[in-house]
Amino acid sequence: MPASAVRLTDLAHGGGCGCKLAPSVLQKLLAGQPGSAPFAQLLVGTETGDDAAVWQIDNETCVIATTDFFMPVVDDPRDFGRIAATNAISDIYAMGGKPIMALALLGMPIGKLPIETVRAIMEGGASICSEAGIPVAGGHSIDSIEPIYGLAVIGLGSPRAIRRNSGARPGDALILTKGIGVGVYSAAFKKMQLTEAAYAEMIASTTLLNRIGSDLAQDDDVHGITDVTGFGLLGHALELARGSNVRVTIESAHIPYLAEAEALAKAGFITGASSRNWASYGNEVALPPDTPQWLRALFTDPQTSGGLLVACAAERAQVLRAKIMAAGYPRASIIGTVSAGEGTVVVI
Numbered sequence: 001m002p003a004s005a006v007r008l009t010d011l012a013h014g015g016g017c018g019c020k021l022a023p024s025v026l027q028k029l030l031a032g033q034p035g036s037a038p039f040a041q042l043l044v045g046t047e048t049g050d051d052a053a054v055w056q057i058d059n060e061t062c063v064i065a066t067t068d069f070f071m072p073v074v075d076d077p078r079d080f081g082r083i084a085a086t087n088a089i090s091d092i093y094a095m096g097g098k099p100i101m102a103l104a105l106l107g108m109p110i111g112k113l114p115i116e117t118v119r120a121i122m123e124g125g126a127s128i129c130s131e132a133g134i135p136v137a138g139g140h141s142i143d144s145i146e147p148i149y150g151l152a153v154i155g156l157g158s159p160r161a162i163r164r165n166s167g168a169r170p171g172d173a174l175i176l177t178k179g180i181g182v183g184v185y186s187a188a189f190k191k192m193q194l195t196e197a198a199y200a201e202m203i204a205s206t207t208l209l210n211r212i213g214s215d216l217a218q219d220d221d222v223h224g225i226t227d228v229t230g231f232g233l234l235g236h237a238l239e240l241a242r243g244s245n246v247r248v249t250i251e252s253a254h255i256p257y258l259a260e261a262e263a264l265a266k267a268g269f270i271t272g273a274s275s276r277n278w279a280s281y282g283n284e285v286a287l288p289p290d291t292p293q294w295l296r297a298l299f300t301d302p303q304t305s306g307g308l309l310v311a312c313a314a315e316r317a318q319v320l321r322a323k324i325m326a327a328g329y330p331r332a333s334i335i336g337t338v339s340a341g342e343g344t345v346v347v348i
Contacts, residue, residue, distance in 0.1 A: 006112060008080060009190050012071035012146045043159065044095070048166045048243030051091040051227055054157070062157045066091035069105045069150020073186045073304050074203075077117045081124025081149060083206045087229065087305035088151035089132050093210040094227040094308055095164070096217025097157030102129050104139030107148035121149050132209055161217040165236075166243030167224030168311035172338040174248065175317060177212065177324050178205055178307025179331040180233055180298060181261025187269040198260045205258065206305035212327045213308050216320065224311035232277050232300035234285050236309055237336075238345045244311075247341025251348055252288075256331040257298065265294040265301075273302040286346045299347065307331075311338055 039045075043062060044054035052066035068088035072080045085102070092099045104125060108118050126136050129151075136151075168174075185202045188194040194202075216222045224244060228236045233255065241248040277300040287296060307329070312320050317334050324332040 007075045008072035008077065008117075008147055009075055011109060011112060043162060044164060048164065049239050050165050050243070051094040052097075052155075054095060054162055056159055060158060062097070062159055062162060064092050064095050064097040064155035064157050065152070067105065067150065067152040069148055070304070071146050071148055074189065077120035078124035078127075079203055079207075081121040081126075082128050083203070083305055084149045085125035085128035085151055086207050086209055088153050089128070090210045090227045090229075090305060092153055092155035093213035094225050095155070095157060096161045096213060096225065097155035098214050099132055099134045099153050099155040101134050101137045101154050103152040104136050104141075105148070105150045105152060106139060106141040107144030107146070108141070109145055109147060110143050113147065121147075125149065125151065128207065128209070132211070157217070163213070163217045163222060163225040164243065165224060165226035165240045168240050168244035168246050168248070168338045169223050170246055170338055170340045171314055172223055172311040173314040173317035173334055174237075174250070174336040174338065175310040175312065175321055175324065175332060176228065176233070176256060176307055176335045177210070177310070177329045177332045178208070178228075178303075179256040179258040179261070180228075180301055180303065180306075181258035181264070182206060182303045182306060183232075183271045183274055183301035184261050184264040184269045184298070185258060186304065187271050188264050191269070193269065195260065198258070201258055208328065210308050212324055212329060215327070216308075216310060216324075219312075219316075219320070221313040221316040222310060222320070223313070226309050228303050228306040228309050230273065230302045230304075232274065232302055233309075234299045234345060234347070235277050235281055238281050238284060238343070240309060240311065241341070241345050242343035244338070245341075245343055247339045248336060248345045249339065249348060250336040250345065252295070254333055254335045256333040256335075261298060261301075265298050270294070270297040271302055274300045277302065284344060286344070288347065291347070
């Protein structure tokens, strides 16, 4: 790591997807914004808070566009760049597309950080783009108070393979492809209480590209996909339930966690974003009455570069889970079901 007198995380008031505005605040900001109805080729806009915008070019091709950026969740600049890039590219995969290029978004307190540190952040992001097979074709930079890095990403897809967070159907099963706990890991890291093994596990998870989404979208039995990021598992499950107008039931015992997530949550390493998430949508989620606060915090834990939440035909769920695991996602788990309902989430 380039020499620096300051930890990257000390320069930011928040980190990773925990920086996202609370869902309730975002809803207020988007209320009354112009709709997409006049644009017939805009297949996906802001209607259901989906992962990316989709514009249809012709019967065979769609352009998929997204952007994502945040403040440091770790101190190693190269790791920060890698995590931010992986997270941004994920939205393309979550829509069922394939990325083709990226533009870098950079805001840095130049007077507080060595140029070598900033360069390492950019190199980290570029290395993930290279892994995804795409160039960083340009970008924009500013001198800012806090360090910020991310990407705008463009992808391509077929109209038939676009998968939305509004595609879940009654009778579907739900598969989660990565373990939950990045938020509590980052909280422990900021207080210098995260073990080396846990740090390595966090980096491995947050820099694992969600490219399996492109493959899953080719399967007609996969009906809906979204990625689990700053709003936590419950928040993104609720978006899927609202968009699809269904009831989502999550089986708590089947949720996969990072190895030390439960112990860290019990020890109090909980993010402020987790509490804001619950305050935003908790009245629309039913939990068992004896749910301890630490477990509720994991349900709402903000995931930086989290996994995909996949709604698929129940009879294919085990086969698809095996396919996901074989593709390099060892914690992939069937965590729930979809039934007829009106945009609600129940945890049992």
